[in-house]
Amino acid sequence: MKVLIAEDEENIRNGLAEILQAEGYETVLAANGTEALSLFYETKPNFVCLDIMMPEVNGYDVCREIRKHDNQVPIIFISAKSEEVDKVLGLELGADDYILKPFGVKEVVARIRAVTRRYLLLNKEQTTNKIDSFIMHDLTVYPNELRAKRDSDSIDLSLRDVRILNFLYENKGKAIDRDAIFNACWGRDYLPSSRTLDQHISKLRKRVEVDPKNPVIVRTVHGYGYRFDD
Amino acid sequence: MKTKLIVIFVLIVAIPIIVLSLFGVKTMRDEHEIVKHRFLALIQQKLANLDKRVVKLLSQYEKRIYKITEISDYSEDNLRKITRQIPEINYLLVLDKKGNRIFPLKLAGNQDEREFVQRSTQFAQRYYARNSVYRSSKRKELRKKSATGFYDNRLAIAAKKTTKIQTAKEKAPVQAESDIPSNQLSNTRRLAKQWKTENKGMMMQTHPSAVAIQTDKAKQAESSNAKAIPHDSRPVRLGKNKDNEVVHNKASRQNIGVRNRSTTARSKPATLLDSVNRKPDYPLKGKQQAIVQQTVIKGWSVWFWKNGINLIYTVRNRDGYLFASEVSRAKLLSDIIAVLPAQRANQTPQVTPSRITLTDAKGAVVYQWGTYKTKTKIKETPQVSYNLSSPLNSLKFNYYSSAIAMTSASSYLPLFFSVTGVFMAILGLAYYFYRENNRELETAQRKVTFVNQVSHELKTPLTNIRMYAELLEDSMDEADPQDQRRMKVIVNESQRLSRLINNVLNFARHQRNKLVLIKSQNTIDEIISSVLAQFGPSLKSKSIQVEFEKHASDTLMVDTDIIEQILNNLISNVEKYASHGKYLGIRSSLDKTRATIIIEDHGPGIPKSTTRKIFEPFYRASNKLTEGISGTGIGLTISRELARLHGGDLVLTSTKNGAKFTLTLDCENKIQIADK
Numbered sequence: 001m002k003v004l005i006a007e008d009e010e011n012i013r014n015g016l017a018e019i020l021q022a023e024g025y026e027t028v029l030a031a032n033g034t035e036a037l038s039l040f041y042e043t044k045p046n047f048v049c050l051d052i053m054m055p056e057v058n059g060y061d062v063c064r065e066i067r068k069h070d071n072q073v074p075i076i077f078i079s080a081k082s083e084e085v086d087k088v089l090g091l092e093l094g095a096d097d098y099i100l101k102p103f104g105v106k107e108v109v110a111r112i113r114a115v116t117r118r119y120l121l122l123n124k125e126q127t128t129n130k131i132d133s134f135i136m137h138d139l140t141v142y143p144n145e146l147r148a149k150r151d152s153d154s155i156d157l158s159l160r161d162v163r164i165l166n167f168l169y170e171n172k173g174k175a176i177d178r179d180a181i182f183n184a185c186w187g188r189d190y191l192p193s194s195r196t197l198d199q200h201i202s203k204l205r206k207r208v209e210v211d212p213k214n215p216v217i218v219r220t221v222h223g224y225g226y227r228f229d230d
Numbered sequence: 231m232k233t234k235l236i237v238i239f240v241l242i243v244a245i246p247i248i249v250l251s252l253f254g255v256k257t258m259r260d261e262h263e264i265v266k267h268r269f270l271a272l273i274q275q276k277l278a279n280l281d282k283r284v285v286k287l288l289s290q291y292e293k294r295i296y297k298i299t300e301i302s303d304y305s306e307d308n309l310r311k312i313t314r315q316i317p318e319i320n321y322l323l324v325l326d327k328k329g330n331r332i333f334p335l336k337l338a339g340n341q342d343e344r345e346f347v348q349r350s351t352q353f354a355q356r357y358y359a360r361n362s363v364y365r366s367s368k369r370k371e372l373r374k375k376s377a378t379g380f381y382d383n384r385l386a387i388a389a390k391k392t393t394k395i396q397t398a399k400e401k402a403p404v405q406a407e408s409d410i411p412s413n414q415l416s417n418t419r420r421l422a423k424q425w426k427t428e429n430k431g432m433m434m435q436t437h438p439s440a441v442a443i444q445t446d447k448a449k450q451a452e453s454s455n456a457k458a459i460p461h462d463s464r465p466v467r468l469g470k471n472k473d474n475e476v477v478h479n480k481a482s483r484q485n486i487g488v489r490n491r492s493t494t495a496r497s498k499p500a501t502l503l504d505s506v507n508r509k510p511d512y513p514l515k516g517k518q519q520a521i522v523q524q525t526v527i528k529g530w531s532v533w534f535w536k537n538g539i540n541l542i543y544t545v546r547n548r549d550g551y552l553f554a555s556e557v558s559r560a561k562l563l564s565d566i567i568a569v570l571p572a573q574r575a576n577q578t579p580q581v582t583p584s585r586i587t588l589t590d591a592k593g594a595v596v597y598q599w600g601t602y603k604t605k606t607k608i609k610e611t612p613q614v615s616y617n618l619s620s621p622l623n624s625l626k627f628n629y630y631s632s633a634i635a636m637t638s639a640s641s642y643l644p645l646f647f648s649v650t651g652v653f654m655a656i657l658g659l660a661y662y663f664y665r666e667n668n669r670e671l672e673t674a675q676r677k678v679t680f681v682n683q684v685s686h687e688l689k690t691p692l693t694n695i696r697m698y699a700e701l702l703e704d705s706m707d708e709a710d711p712q713d714q715r716r717m718k719v720i721v722n723e724s725q726r727l728s729r730l731i732n733n734v735l736n737f738a739r740h741q742r743n744k745l746v747l748i749k750s751q752n753t754i755d756e757i758i759s760s761v762l763a764q765f766g767p768s769l770k771s772k773s774i775q776v777e778f779e780k781h782a783s784d785t786l787m788v789d790t791d792i793i794e795q796i797l798n799n800l801i802s803n804v805e806k807y808a809s810h811g812k813y814l815g816i817r818s819s820l821d822k823t824r825a826t827i828i829i830e831d832h833g834p835g836i837p838k839s840t841t842r843k844i845f846e847p848f849y850r851a852s853n854k855l856t857e858g859i860s861g862t863g864i865g866l867t868i869s870r871e872l873a874r875l876h877g878g879d880l881v882l883t884s885t886k887n888g889a890k891f892t893l894t895l896d897c898e899n900k901i902q903i904a905d906k
Contacts, residue, residue: 009690009694011694011698012690012693012694012697015694015697015698015701016697018701019697019701053686080685080686080689080690080693081686082685082732082735084746101689101690101692101693102689102692102693102695102696102697102724102727102728102731103693103696103697104696104697104700104725105697105700105701105704106700199705
């Protein structure tokens with residue numbers, strides 16, 4: 001999924017990009033409203049993160065302009081403007097959520113996941129996940145809901161988590177090397193480091209495994225990669 | 231809001247002006263009425279003074295004419311000679327005791343005199359005839375029959391009343407005709423005028439008030455034994471005689487009563503002697519009989535002739551001869567005019583122009599003086615009218631002036647200027663307050679804008695610090711624990727700074743009443759756990775033992791942010807001020823929809839004297855307590871306001887050890903949520 005991030009403050013823009021990329025999104029960055037609009041038409045993102053107070057064209061106007069052409073794409077405002085009227089105005093213009101600065105990473109992630117879920121459920125045809133769910137041992141994964149369930153427990157998953165689990169499920173019983181996982185789940189343009197993948201798998205195990213130290217869903221194939229055994 | 235202010239502004243200005251104007255107009259009207267009445271009273275007085283002059287003139291006429299009757303030679307030559315010597319009279323008629331004309335006898339060659347004699351003889355004979363036929367027993371009948379008797383009857387009643395007074399006072403001086411109550415006199419004048427209008431055919435009106443019954447011996451008779459005087463002829467004072475003594479008796483009252491009265495009288499002509507020597511209703515005795523014979527009757531009568539009033543002065547002298555003198559109308563009018571002010575009477579410039587007219591019975595102007603002229607062609611109405619005293623009461627003074635009207639118009643000018651002045655003053659004052667209020671609002675708005683701007687500027691770097699710290703912390707999962715601890719400090723401090731900024735912003739919003747609830751489903755225990763999790767590392771670093779008793783796990787509709795912010799402030803205070811107590815106790819409970827959270831510590835506590843002040847903005851407890859600890863003094867203020875916004879409250883409960891805050895919140899439960 002492609003996300004357009006429009007934020008005039010460079011560090012915040014890059015930080016958001018980092019968070020979203022870690023979640024599995026492809027990011028497009030814009031430093032002002034004009035650039036955001038041109039990139040929107042150019043790249044056709046799957047959803048948009050907008051700051052309000054931007055030079056040239058403010059976030060409200062960008063949102064208004066986008067809504068003229070696309071009613072489906074999710075838009076999230078990320079702003080320091082904390083007045084009720086600002087929030088109401090943003091939501092009235094068609095935004096799907098409103099995140100206040102200073103924000104915590106977990107809050108941003110949770111909100112973006114929520115918006116993504118809604119988007120995926122509404123646009124099943126356009127997503128790569130054609131199936132509604134698949135089972136990995138005692139874990140049922142719902143890719144379009146970015147969620148997995150064990151018994152009655154619900155487990156939030158990121159887009160990348162779903163991709164990894166889906167890739168392992170599709171290649172169950174096979175040992176998959178690191179490059180293949182990177183290519184499938186991060187994209188070919190991504191320059192991988194073994195640490196990135198290991199850290200991600202470690203966090204994923206903490207969420208989906210009953211005992212992360214003795215994993216049964218994402219097993220390690222030493223010196224090669226990972227494997228899921230049915 | 232702006233419209234509301236404008237309306238208030240208009241009301242502030244308009245209400246006092248309207249009240250002042252109404253009050254002013256009312257006062258001015260009252261004042262004007264008082265001035266008008268005073269003015270009219272003054273004019274009345276002025277016209278009364280003029281009337282006195284005329285009355286005085288008429289009394290001079292009386293004296294001169296009266297002298298004619300004091301003669302002893304009743305020959306025609308002598309009488310004609312005397313008549314010519316007195317310019318005040320045109321013609322004279324003299325009848326002897328029997329009612330026979332003794333003057334003038336020779337009428338040839340003078341038509342006017344002939345006519346005078348014709349009418350006056352008839353009048354004089356009727357005069358005597360009426361006197362002679364009067365009977366008290368027929369009084370009522372006559373009253374009914376005579377259309378003209380009303381006037382004289384009234385006078386008779388007035389005289390009767392006077393007689394009663396005299397009788398009651400037993401020999402006390404009886405009131406003169408002039409002493410008869412003025413209202414009665416004015417009534418008689420009014421009725422006389424009415425009679426005159428209704429009975430012009432009669433062509434004659436006697437002025438009874440001018441009639442006096444005089445006797446030379448009245449004084450003696452009065453001083454003599456009252457029992458010796460017959461009841462009928464007992465002297466009763468009514469008019470003034472020439473000795474300035476007023477005398478009237480019952481017989482004379484009867485005379486007054488019958489004048490112009492009875493048509494029966496006309497059917498039975500009588501002589502002069504009949505009137506004098508007629509048999510009274512009650513027996514006359516001794517001296518009373520003599521007094522009656524010597525009685526002098528005199529009085530004015532009004533005679534309408536040749537489209538004008540002619541005055542007849544009638545005197546029956548002591549010899550019983552009747553003298554009827556017709557006053558020269560031209561002479562009388564010229565003399566009246568002579569006693570009145572000149573036509574171009576000098577008026578001082580500051581006096582409002584006025585005009586006084588003297589009009590006759592037909593309303594025609596006889597004479598006028600003064601400079602006032604009406605500007606309109608409409609027939610003007612006199613502001614004051616004044617009838618002259620009898621027998622000239624057919625003449626009238628009319629006063630014309632613009633004084634009252636001018637007073638009316640001009641009197642509102644000071645009021646207008648006063649109200650305008652007050653209006654301008656109030657307008658200025660109101661505008662001043664309006665501007666000051668606006669200035670304060672603008673200043674407050676600038677302060678709020680400044681706070682918002684500063685907060686916004688703080689948020690941007692804080693967002694970066696917090697975001698990157700958390701990202702870094704996330705990527706340091708398996709790093710050195712010391713690095714992890716350092717990262718925790720950065721993350722915690724950035725979170726604290728976020729809370730501080732949110733407090734400041736909420737406080738600013740509270741100042742503008744802009745705090746609102748945004749509720750969502752959550753449980754109180756989860757919110758508390760979340761907050762404790764945030765504070766976990768810092769509390770652990772200060773060795774503060776946390777005890778959390780969970781008794782509020784039901785899902786409710788709450789504003790999570792607000793509750794978190796309140797708890798953040800309270801736990802932050804424990805961390806800052808009560809860390810030495812090494813204890814933080816939290817107990818949650820739920821009573822239907824009423825959630826209670828108790829937060830207590832074992833720190834130094836809060837002095838009782840400051841238990842209220844700690845909730846006031848910018849107040850911080852004693853220096854000893856807060857020394858070296860940063861804070862703004864708005865944490866508890868905003869916490870309490872947020873609690874109240876959530877339908878609850880935040881109070882400091884007394885405790886032996888440390889501080890104990892009780893937070894109550896009004897929430898909606900599942901059933902209510904489902905209903906919604």
